[in-house]
Amino acid sequence: MSNGKRTIALSKTSLLKGIQCPKSLYLSKNPPAIELQTDPDLEAKFQTGREVGILAQQLFPGGTVVPFSDLSATEQIAKTRELIEAGAKVIYEASFSFDDIFIKADILVRIGATWEINEVKMSTSVKDPNYDDVAIQYYVVTNSGLPVSKVSLVHINNKYERRGEIDVQQLFTSEDVTEQTLARQEALPKIITDLREALQSYKPAIDIGRYCSDPYDCEFIPYCWQHIPEDSIFSLKGRGINKFDYYSQGIISLEDLPIDKLNKAQKFQTLATINKQDSTNHDGVRDFLDSLWYPLCHLDFETFDTPIPPFDRTRPYQKIPFQYSLHIQEKEGDEPIHFEYLVEPGNDPRRELAEKLIAEIPKDACVLTYNQTFEKGVLKSLAEAFPDLADDINARIENIRDLMIPFRKRDVYRWQMRGSYSIKVVLPALVPELSYEDLSVSDGLMAMRVYHEMCKTNDPVKFTEIREGLFEYCRLDTLAMVKILGELQEIRNNLNQ
Ligand code: SF4
Known part of the structure; x- marks a missing residue:
């Protein structure tokens, strides 16, 4: 299945990396002398992807798996060929190589004298890089001598709501992407040749660009972006200016930006950063504080989401609360009373969590959140799931x-x-003595990951450690709100004196 020429072996993943940026492919084969952080969620994402892939196989039952772990690439290719020749109708993880490019097709289905490639994705829609993904598969499979008449992308249907056992026909949706796949074939040989040349040459002279984060965040950003200081045009929030246009003109520092080209918020950020200047609008602070009342409940949820709905009446990627922290103040300046909840592993937490929350938050209390869209969304989904609790939750x-x-x-x-106005940024600026830095769990994504680890572990010590870490993190989120509110009240009180 090879054309016999000596070439640099490539995988589909490395080709996709090279299509995003040839330098990224080069650096992955010639790592720079700099410590790069690995994505701590990567293994968890792979594992979820594997689970989704296995479930999708039920759409085409009766197939045989060509295992990745027990066989060499050559053996996987031979096994695939064996299955094809033996008349297999469905092959999972079918393996091929052409021009020293090795690929695995998630689900290969025989249609008469031809075949259909089905690529499974755990996303809820087809994205641009998915077309390149299947185009590479089609290129390798067809050039290996197997006729392919259809290419499909199978992805998650986010409208599906679980009722009882998972209904795979409803959970997945399939899009015919044959046309888009064929449209990419003509360009592929040159792309592959160019990438191989780039790999054989010196490091490609590619400067930073939009492709560093599009379609994916490149792992080499810490290396290629070393010359960009913390306060640069790239630290400007909001849209409306073409940062890479300025960069190509040699403008990196905020000081060098033409200030009249910025929108109001960007001007504000730029001047405040350059002059290290704080500001307070006392009327705004007073109006905000006037909109609150006591008792006052500081509320924060931690949630998880998965492509495969875990419980009855949940949808793919629905945010399911597994924990909350609640600090209640009876009146301004009071020491808060703390309540918290963290579900026992394996259980659907929603009913218990909703009932506990209703019992702890007085019906007429002011409920303070940081980014209300999130907490409101979680509470609305609880009200929908439990109509008998809806009135209490809606209140x-x-x-x-x-x-x-x-x-x-x-x-x-x-x-x-x-x-930025994220609580992770506001807290240290206003209350420097409180910090997320030394916590074992330091953000919501990490909380989600360690929650899954806690559910899986059989080690009681690890279980307790994770549980304590989760409590500590969520508790700090609402304690931070208590302290930040206290700072706002102090600003108002100082003005009143
Ligand atoms: S950080 Fe940007 S320039 Fe550097 S390798 Fe990645 S995509 Fe290419």
Whole structure:
């Protein structure tokens, strides 16, 4: 299945990397002398992808798997050929090589004298790089001598709601992408040749560009972006200016930007950063504080989402709350009383969590969140799932206020916020003694990952460690809100004196 020439062996993954940026492919084969951080969620993502792939095989039952782990690439290719010649109708993980490019097709289905390639994705729609993905597969499979008449991308249907056992016909949706696949064939040989040349030459002279994060964040950003300082045109929030246009003109520093070309928020950020200048709009702070009342409940959820709905009446990627933290203040300046909840592994947490929350948050209390869209969304999904609790849940939703607002409106701005109003940025700027830095869990994505680890572990010590880490993290989120609110009240009180 090879054309006999000595070439650099490539995989589909490395080709896709090279299509995004040839330098990225080069650096992956010639790693730079710099410590690169690996994505801590990568293995979990692969594992989820594998589970989705295995489930999708049920769409085409009766196939044989060509295993990746027990066989060499040559053996996988031989096994695939054997199955084809023996008349197999469906092959999972079918393996091929052409021109020293090795690929595995997720699900190969015989249609009369030809075949259909089905590529399974755990996304909820087809994305541009998916076309390159299947185009490479088609190129290798057909040039290996197998006729292919149809190419499909099988992905998650986000409209599906689980009722009982998973219905794979409903969970997945399939799109015929044969046309898009064929349209890419003519260009592929040159792309492959160019990438091989790039690999054999010196490091490609490619500067940073949009492709560093499009379609995916490149792993070599810490290496290629070393010359970009923390405060640069790329740290400007918001759209409206072409940062790479300025960069190509040699403008990197905020000081060098033509200020009149920026929108209002960008001007504000730029001047505040350059002059290290804080600002406070006292009327804005007072108006915001006037919109709150007591008792006041600081609320924060942690959620997880998965492509395969885990419980009855859940949809793919629905945010399912597994934990909350609640600090309640009876009146302004009071020491808060703390409540928290973290589900036991394996259980559907929603009913228990909703009932506990309703019991702990007084019906007439002000509910303070940081980024209300998220908490409101979680509560709405709980109200939909449990109609008998809907009135009580909706009453809490109506009382939600958002602590992010004075920071989003820049009523309170500290130059260290650098245009951001995330609580992770606002907290150290306003309350430097509180920090997420030393916690074992330091953000929501990490909380989701370690929650899954906690559910899987049989080690009681690890279980307790993770559980404590999750409590500590979620507790800090609402304690941070208590402290930030206290800072706003101090600003108002100082003005009143
Ligand atoms: S960081 Fe950008 S320039 Fe560097 S290898 Fe990645 S995509 Fe290419």
